[in-house]
Each structure stands twice: as structure tokens, then as C-alpha cells.
Amino acid sequence: MTLAQRGRWLTLVGLVLLAGIYVRALAFTPTERFQGLAQKIFYVHVPAAWSAMLAMGLVGLASILFLIMKDYRFDRFAAASAEVGTAFSLVMLTTGPLWAKPIWGTWWTWDARLTLTLFLFFLFIGYLLLRGAVSEAPLRARYSAVLGICGLVLLPFIHLSVYLFRTLHPMPIVLKPSAPSLPGSMLVTLLYSFGVFTLLYVGFVMQCYALAGASDVGGAGASDA
Amino acid sequence: MLCAEDLRHSFGPVRALDGISFTLGEGQTLALFGPNGAGKTTLLKVLAGLIRPEGGRAEVTGGRRAVGWIGHQSYLYGHLTVRENLLFWAALYDVARPLSRARAAELLGRLGVADRADVPVRVLSRGLMQRVTIARALMHDPEVLLLDEPFTGLDLAAAAEFRALLAELAGKGRIVVLATHNVDEGVELATDVAFQARGRFVQLAPRGARGPGEIADAYRRAVTGG
Amino acid sequence: MGEVLRHAWVIARKDLVLEFRSRTAFVSAAVFTALVLTVFNFGRDPTAVATVDLAPSILWVTFTFAAMLALNRAFQLELENEALDGLLVAPISRTSLYWAKLIANCVFVGVVECVGLPLFVLFFDVPVGGVLAPLIGVIALATVGFVAVGTLFSAMVIRTRFAELMLPVLLLPFLIPPLIGAVQVTARLLGGRPLSEVTGWLRLLAAYDIVFLTLATLLFPTTVNE
Numbered sequence: 001m002t003l004a005q006r007g008r009w010l011t012l013v014g015l016v017l018l019a020g021i022y023v024r025a026l027a028f029t030p031t032e033r034f035q036g037l038a039q040k041i042f043y044v045h046v047p048a049a050w051s052a053m054l055a056m057g058l059v060g061l062a063s064i065l066f067l068i069m070k071d072y073r074f075d076r077f078a079a080a081s082a083e084v085g086t087a088f089s090l091v092m093l094t095t096g097p098l099w100a101k102p103i104w105g106t107w108w109t110w111d112a113r114l115t116l117t118l119f120l121f122f123l124f125i126g127y128l129l130l131r132g133a134v135s136e137a138p139l140r141a142r143y144s145a146v147l148g149i150c151g152l153v154l155l156p157f158i159h160l161s162v163y164l165f166r167t168l169h170p171m172p173i174v175l176k177p178s179a180p181s182l183p184g185s186m187l188v189t190l191l192y193s194f195g196v197f198t199l200l201y202v203g204f205v206m207q208c209y210a211l212a213g214a215s216d217v218g219g220a221g222a223s224d225a
Numbered sequence: 226m227l228c229a230e231d232l233r234h235s236f237g238p239v240r241a242l243d244g245i246s247f248t249l250g251e252g253q254t255l256a257l258f259g260p261n262g263a264g265k266t267t268l269l270k271v272l273a274g275l276i277r278p279e280g281g282r283a284e285v286t287g288g289r290r291a292v293g294w295i296g297h298q299s300y301l302y303g304h305l306t307v308r309e310n311l312l313f314w315a316a317l318y319d320v321a322r323p324l325s326r327a328r329a330a331e332l333l334g335r336l337g338v339a340d341r342a343d344v345p346v347r348v349l350s351r352g353l354m355q356r357v358t359i360a361r362a363l364m365h366d367p368e369v370l371l372l373d374e375p376f377t378g379l380d381l382a383a384a385a386e387f388r389a390l391l392a393e394l395a396g397k398g399r400i401v402v403l404a405t406h407n408v409d410e411g412v413e414l415a416t417d418v419a420f421q422a423r424g425r426f427v428q429l430a431p432r433g434a435r436g437p438g439e440i441a442d443a444y445r446r447a448v449t450g451g
Numbered sequence: 452m453g454e455v456l457r458h459a460w461v462i463a464r465k466d467l468v469l470e471f472r473s474r475t476a477f478v479s480a481a482v483f484t485a486l487v488l489t490v491f492n493f494g495r496d497p498t499a500v501a502t503v504d505l506a507p508s509i510l511w512v513t514f515t516f517a518a519m520l521a522l523n524r525a526f527q528l529e530l531e532n533e534a535l536d537g538l539l540v541a542p543i544s545r546t547s548l549y550w551a552k553l554i555a556n557c558v559f560v561g562v563v564e565c566v567g568l569p570l571f572v573l574f575f576d577v578p579v580g581g582v583l584a585p586l587i588g589v590i591a592l593a594t595v596g597f598v599a600v601g602t603l604f605s606a607m608v609i610r611t612r613f614a615e616l617m618l619p620v621l622l623l624p625f626l627i628p629p630l631i632g633a634v635q636v637t638a639r640l641l642g643g644r645p646l647s648e649v650t651g652w653l654r655l656l657a658a659y660d661i662v663f664l665t666l667a668t669l670l671f672p673t674t675v676n677e
Binding site (some may be wrong): 067119122123125126129130133134139142143145146147149150151153154157158160161164165 | 608610631652663
């Protein structure tokens with residue numbers, strides 16, 4: 001089976017499991033006492049944000065490896081990861097406000113996760129725009145690698161800035177629960193969700209990577225199945 | 226010494242260099258002829274260290290410090306004066322201030338632009354700018370000169386003076402690689418002649434006693450496959 | 452190390468001479484700063500929101516725009532007559548080139564800030580008196596942060612399409628940590644809070660500067676080498 005085909009299978013499995021999460025979250029997981037139904041978004045949002053961060057982290061890692069080993073496969077992987085990361089960020093940035101408006105009456109909250117994802121989204125867009133603006137492959141790969149590494153190093157700083165900002169300016173209503181103190185079944189749903197999103201990530205990246213290989217001049221092509 | 230070993234380089238699908246090897250020692254001047262697109266500029270850029278070749282290696286004894294390079298552009302800053310430009314470039318090559326002032330004056334004098342020394346470069350005509358470009362390349366007294374069509378824009382007097390300069394430098398043991406279209410421009414200075422086409426040296430031989438006419442014939446035969 | 456800084460200074464000095472001689476970039480940045488401050492003034496309703504609440508944001512938006520203008524021109528200077536190639540052929544390390552541009556950019560932005568800050572104090576009547584020194588410190592820390600990353604990116608974008616558009620887009624996420632920190636500290640200082648409240652932010656700013664200066668220094672050669 002080629003890489004693209006395997007990727008498609010994984011994605012399909014992931015999507016089915018994603019549907020499973022929705023079912024489980026809505027029907028089988030207890031509703032949180034204070035926030036009610038709104039809290040359920042948490043099961044999709046937290047892992048989506050996590051996947052976007054994972055995507056960025058891997059872009060950075062692949063960039064470092066590319067610069068050290070000069071293997072263009074790392075460049076292709078970084079590009080694939082960035083595309084997938086953009087998609088996940090976009091999904092989260094659109095579903096966030098869609099949930100927020102009916103529940104809290106406002107489209108946007110400067111919630112830590114949303115804010116981080118917003119900046120991740122900008123980073124990804126910048127990365128993809130840069131790739132689009134450079135036509136020669138070696139130059140494009142080098143520039144992308146530089147941006148990827150800078151983006152990776154930036155992540156902790158953004159996280160810290162948002163955290164510092166928020167500890168001094170407590171936000172009104174925020175999705176509060178943090179992992180350890182969750183009751184059993186909620187934790188299970190959450191972990192399950194993390195798993196599914198990671199699976200989706202892998203599936204999508206495999207497909208993107210394979211597609212990029214097919215269209216690359218002088219790339220490794222279909223031989224890396 | 227200048228050494229090129231199996232140089233290969235492509236720009237996308239175009240093979241600019243397809244396996245070029247040669248060595249030049251002290252006092253040798255290589256005149257490089259070839260049609261547009263033959264890869265002469267690419268070869269010189271690889272020798273100068275501007276491009277890292279995909280295959281093979283090029284080495285200049287003394288590294289970048291020993292190289293004087295004239296490309297298609299002047300590398301001069303329009304809003305700086307002629308003298309300021311020369312002193313700036315000399316400083317990057319670590320030429321001491323008093324020495325660079327003296328050398329600037331000398332070179333500007335020989336190339337006939339001494340009276341424009343304090344004029345901003347942007348007001349100079351093309352020909353005068355080319356003379357200043359030549360001076361810029363020579364400011365640090367390089368052991369190896371890589372010249373890509375350096376006679377462009379020079380009038381007869383300046384061209385003659387430049388040829389005299391090059392002859393002097395060769396006499397002092399400097400290595401010169403001169404890429405040009407025009408057989409008349411550099412052939413008498415050359416100790417060796419190479420014809421480049423489609424990234425390869427179609428012919429590389431000492432000039433011997435051949436004059437411009439014979440070289441031109443040989444070039445036509447070699448390059449057009451006659 | 453000394454050589455790196457020496458070459459960096461030669462190039463930075465050349466940049467600053469060019470900049471202040473041609474004056475266009477500097478004047479447009481200064482005028483732009485004054486313009487932005489004026490517009491903000493007309494946009495606010497003094498009865499609704501106290502100036503001191505908005506002032507830090509206004510100041511930093513202004514400085515950020517000015518920094519963008521400065522960063523755009525950094526490598527543009529080398530496009531004229533392809534001087535960048537000349538710099539790459541010269542026996543200087545790529546690090547010197549980065550630090551040269553960094554220094555020149557910092558000076559340029561610093562001068563614009565020296566024009567902007569008094570105007571800001573004047574237009575918005577903010578109590579700067581006792582906190583001038585720490586305020587200048589924060590401005591310096593944040594500026595170095597923007598310029599460190601901005602210089603690296605400006606080297607990349609000159610070879611892309613839509614260079615002037617790409618730079619702000621790429622730079623935006625990287626401006627967030629220094630901007631948030633700068634605005635927070637400025638707000639506290641203008642609000643008369645003790646410095647001890649802002650040490651967290653100051654440490655963040657300093658860490659950001661150190662980390663990105665180092666990273667940019669390490670990554671810069673990759674962006675200019677072939």
C-alpha cells in the first residue's frame with residue numbers, strides 16, 4: 001500500500017473515531033455541574049489545540065533536522081505538518097467562536113488556548129506564504145527551515161506571555177478544567193480524544209507528504225511507501 | 226594557485242557547469258570565451274565563493290581574501306563618493322587605512338578618474354563607474370583576479386590602461402581569469418585560452434603564439450562544431 | 452570575535468551614512484510616527500477613557516510601525532548594484548553582516564523613537580518624569596527584540612515576491628511577546644506602580660532578546676549562503 005493510501009485509511013479510521021467521541025461526549029460522559037453543556041467543547045478543543053501545537057513542534061524539529069542533514073524529505077514533512085497544523089488551527093478558531101456566541105454571548109474570548117491557537121495560526125500562515133513566495137526549491141527549503149525553527153522557539157514565549165498576562169488579568173468565564181483533577185469518565189473521554197486527534201494528524205500528514213512527493217521534481221516520489 | 230575539480234552545478238533543469246576541471250599557477254592568465262548561457266559567469270561565481278557547486282570543488286589558495294572579483298554589477302553604493310566606496314571595500318579586506326588611501330589615489334589616477342574622487346557614484350556615467358569598479362576590485366591587491374566581462378563600458382583609452390594594468394599584475398605573479406565575448410579584448414594578455422559551451426570546456430590550451438584572428442577561428446570551429 | 456565586530460561596525464557605519472545622507476527613509480519614519488500619534492489623538496474621546504489607559508498601546512503601535520519601516524530598508528540598501536554579492540565575496544563572516552544590519556537597524560529605530568517619545572509625552576500629556584530611565588530601558592529591550600528577529604527575516608524576504616508585504620506577515624507572531632511585555636511594563640510605569648511589579652515581564656523581555664539574538668546569529672548564514 002502506498003503512503004497516500006495508508007494515510008487515507010488512517011484518516012478514515014480517525015474520522016470514524018472522531019464521530020465516536022462526539023457520541024461519547026454528548027451521551028455517555030456526565031455533564032459538568034457548573035458549566036453545563038458548554039463544557040463539552042473541551043473534549044474537542046483541547047486536543048485540537050494540542051494537535052496544532054504538535055504540528056508546529058514537528059515543523060520545528062523537521063526544520064532542524066533538514067538543516068543538519070540536508071535531506072529534502074524533512075522539508076517535505078515540515079510543509080505537510082504545517083498544512084495540517086493550519087487546518088487544525090482553523091477548525092479550532094472557527095468552532096471556538098461558534099460555541100462561544102450562543103453560550104457566553106461573545107464571539108471571542110482571550111482564552112489561553114484560543115489565543116495560543118490564534119498565534120499558531122498566524123505562524124502557519126506565514127510559513128505557508130513564505131513557501132509560496134519562493135520559487136526555487138533549495139532556497140525555499142532553507143528559508144522555511146529558518147522560519148520553522150524560529151516558530152518552535154517562539155512557542156514557549158507566547159505561552160509564557162499569555163500565562164503572565166492572564167494571571168494578572170483573570171478572565172471572566174474560561175474553560176477551566178485541567179487534567180489531573182477530572183473525574184474518571186471525563187478523563188477517559190479526553191484521553192480518547194487526544195488519541196483520535198493524534199491519529200488524524202498522522203493520517204493527514206501522510207497524505208500531504210505523499211502528495212508533495214508526487215508533485216516534486218526530482219523528489220523521492222512513490223518509492224517511499 | 227587556483228584549482229577547479231570536476232565542477233558541476235545546475236539551476237533547475239539547466240546544467241550550468243557540467244564537469245569543469247583546471248588548474249592555474251602563478252602568473253597565468255586564462256581567457257575564457259563562450260556564448261551567452263555557456264556558464265562562464267556561473268564558473269566565476271563558483272571560483273569566487275558566491276555559489277557552492279553541487280558537485281566537485283574549487284579552491285583558491287588564500288581564500289576569499291586573495292580574490293578580486295568583478296561581476297556584472299558594480300557593487301558600488303550610489304550615495305557614497307567614489308573614494309568612500311573604495312575605502313569601504315578595502316576596509317572589509319582589512320587593508321590598513323593609510324595604505325588604502327594611497328592605493329585609492331594611485332588606482333583612480335591610473336584609471337583616469339582621480340578628478341571624480343569626491344563625487345557620489347550615482348552621478349557617474351556607465352563607463353566611469355566601470356573604471357571605479359575595477360579600482361574597487363584591485364584595492365586589496367588580490368592574488369587572484371576573477372573578471373566577468375570587465376571591459377564592458379570602457380572606452381578605448383580606459384581599456385588600454387586596464388590591459389596595461391593586467392599585464393603588470395600578471396608580471397607580478399597574479400592569476401587572472403578573464404571571461405569575455407570579445408576576442409580582441411583579452412586575448413593578447415592570456416597565457417591560456419579556454420572555450421566554454423553548455424557548461425563544459427570544449428577546448429583548453431595554452432595560447433602559444435596565436436593572435437586574435439586565429440583564436441576567433443578556433444573558437445568558431447570548436448563551439449559551432451565545425 | 453573582535454574582527455567580527457570590527458567588520459560589523461564598518462558595514463553598519465556605511466549603512467548609517469547612506470541612510471542619513473539620503474534621508475528619505477528616516478524622514479518618512481519620523482513623519483509617519485508623528486502622523487500616527489496625531490491620528491490617535493483625534494480618535495479618542497477624553498471623557499470616556501483616561502489617556503493613561505490607552506497611552507502605552509498607542510506608543511507601542513507607533514514604535515512597531517516605525518520599526519517595520521526601518522527593517523524594510525535594511526537589505527534594500529544592498530540591492531542597488533547587487534552590493535550584497537560583494538559583501539558575500541569579501542572575507543567577512545556572515546555573522547558580521549547580521550550584526551552590522553542589527554546595529555544599523557537599532558540605531559535607526561532608536562533615532563525615530565527619540566523623535567517619537569517626546570512627541571508622545573507632549574501630545575498625550577503623560578507623566579514621564581520619575582520613570583524616564585526605566586521607560587527608556589523597556590523601550591530598548593523591546594526594540595532589540597523586534598529588530599533581532601526582524602533583521603533575520605528581512606534578509607529572507609528580499610528574495611521573495613512581495614517583499615514588503617511578507618515581512619510584517621512573518622514578523623507578526625514574533626512581535627507578540629515583546630509587545631505584550633512592553634505595553635504591560637509601560638502601563639505600570641506610567642501608572643506609578645513600583646518596578647518590583649514588573650520584574651516578571653522584564654525577565655521575559657530580556658530572555659526573549661537573548662534567545663532570539665543567539666538564534667538569529669546562528670541561523671543568519673543559512674539565509675544568505677547558496
